[in-house]
Amino acid sequence: MKRKLVRQNESGFTLIEMMIVLLVISVLLFIAIPNVAKQSKNINNKGCTAFKHxxxxxxxxxxIDLKKYPASxxxxxxxxxxxxxxxxxxNGEQLKIGEDGEVSVVQ
Structure with missing residues (x-):
């Protein structure tokens, strides 16, 4: 009795398909990274405003506790x-306290 070997359908990605997927991912990264870098300055400025508050x-x-404003x-x-x-x-900017107790950012 002879058995005939039947090959299962082996499906997978071809090299061209993988290269196309990598190209699409690369394009998305090239678009996203500059936008994130531009927003980092904006994020730091908002963080400074919140910290100042x-x-x-x-x-x-x-x-309230000491009945006077701090000098520094x-x-x-x-x-x-x-x-x-x-x-x-x-973002590294320093804060200062005025005589009236107002906090400001030293430029």
Missing amino acids: MVQGQVQAYR IAEMVQDGYLRNDETACP
Whole structure:
């Protein structure tokens, strides 16, 4: 008795199909990466604005507790109203406190 070997239909991707998929993924990456890079500055600026508002809230808490405005960010750190790593915006810009307690970004 002879058995006839029957090959199953082996389907898969050809090299050309794989190259087309890689090309499409590459094009999508080339489109997406510059847009993300452009938005990083915008994200850092919004992070700085939010951080400034948080520090402004801490200045108000300082004023309520001690009945005066802090002279500097360092004084707020020393008195425990800010941590050592909370003295500058995420984008590196420094903050300063005016005599009226207004927090501003030093350019």
